[in-house]
Amino acid sequence: xxxxxxxxxxxxxxxxxxxxxxxxxxxxxxxxxxxxxxxxxxxxxxxxxxxxxxxxxxxxxxxxxxxxxxxxxxxxxxxxxxxxxxxxxxxxxxxxxxxxxxxxxxxxxxxxxxxxxxxxxxxxxxxxxxxxxxxxxxxxxxxxxxxxxxxxxxxxxxxxxxxxxxxxxxxxxxxxxxxxxxxxxxxxxxxxxxxxxxxxxxxxxxxxxxxxxxxxxxxxxxxxxxxxxxxxxxxxxxxxxxxxxxxxxxxxxxxxxxxxxxxxxxxxxxxxxxxxxxxxxxxxx
Numbered sequence: 001x002x003x004x005x006x007x008x009x010x011x012x013x014x015x016x017x018x019x020x021x022x023x024x025x026x027x028x029x030x031x032x033x034x035x036x037x038x039x040x041x042x043x044x045x046x047x048x049x050x051x052x053x054x055x056x057x058x059x060x061x062x063x064x065x066x067x068x069x070x071x072x073x074x075x076x077x078x079x080x081x082x083x084x085x086x087x088x089x090x091x092x093x094x095x096x097x098x099x100x101x102x103x104x105x106x107x108x109x110x111x112x113x114x115x116x117x118x119x120x121x122x123x124x125x126x127x128x129x130x131x132x133x134x135x136x137x138x139x140x141x142x143x144x145x146x147x148x149x150x151x152x153x154x155x156x157x158x159x160x161x162x163x164x165x166x167x168x169x170x171x172x173x174x175x176x177x178x179x180x181x182x183x184x185x186x187x188x189x190x191x192x193x194x195x196x197x198x199x200x201x202x203x204x205x206x207x208x209x210x211x212x213x214x215x216x217x218x219x220x221x222x223x224x225x226x227x228x229x230x231x232x233x234x235x236x237x238x239x240x241x242x243x244x245x246x247x248x249x250x251x252x253x254x255x256x257x258x259x260x261x262x263x264x265x266x267x268x269x270x271x272x273x274x275x276x277x278x279x280x281x282x283x284x285x
């Protein structure tokens with residue numbers, strides 16, 4: 001391709017991006033990251049803020065104030081005073097920091113495996129002057145011995161436990177029960193790119209103590225570790241949870257044969273009556 005044709009193609013892509021919703025902001029975000037100056041800026045969210053670190057999640061949240069807003073809305077509606085919250089796969093802290101910011105009497109435990117993202121998480125906690133959130137740099141699974149291989153890709157939202165142990169970085173692995181010892185856990189969020197079942201297998205006491213879990217569910221990710229969405233959902237049912245889909249308004253009980261053929265956040269709820277006392281604007285279907 002000639003230089004002129006490359007230039008024309010670049011202009012076409014630029015026009016296409018600018019024509020999209022928040023196109024100028026997407027372009028600006030990419031330029032700031034490319035120029036390695038994004039970290040000097042902050043992203044203002046509803047009740048908290050994040051440093052614009054060069055990560056996929058940071059870029060998405062910089063580009064749109066609606067990005068991941070559904071998680072924030074759920075936390076605003078569900079969490080009450082003195083709640084205990086566990087955030088597994090905390091990333092840069094958007095869920096954990098939001099939960100800690102809602103009420104200073106809340107107690108938040110945020111766990112992030114990747115060392116670089118964990119550093120960003122600590123900086124975001126510091127940015128919000130929070131003392132009611134504790135962060136841990138572990139991979140969470142069904143073992144308390146040694147380390148496990150973790151991918152070290154450019155995009156933070158796809159790094160995960162590495163099935164190909166010949167590459168990546170080594171991260172200390174711990175069970176959730178060895179990290180957290182709480183008699184009652186009001187809310188748990190988990191997003192570990194398909195490794196959820198191994199986390200749950202090392203979280204017997206924590207699952208007994210937990211009232212509500214928001215977890216990412218996707219067959220493709222589960223298959224990576226030799227399991228399925230049916231197996232994960234059934235594992236939680238054995239602890240007394242019912243599994244529901246949720247679109248921000250409607251709450252729908254999913255069938256025992258339901259397969260997560262798309263990437264989605266599901267809710268595992270143990271006590272429906274208690275759940276509805278917390279959230280009164282969700283419609284059951």
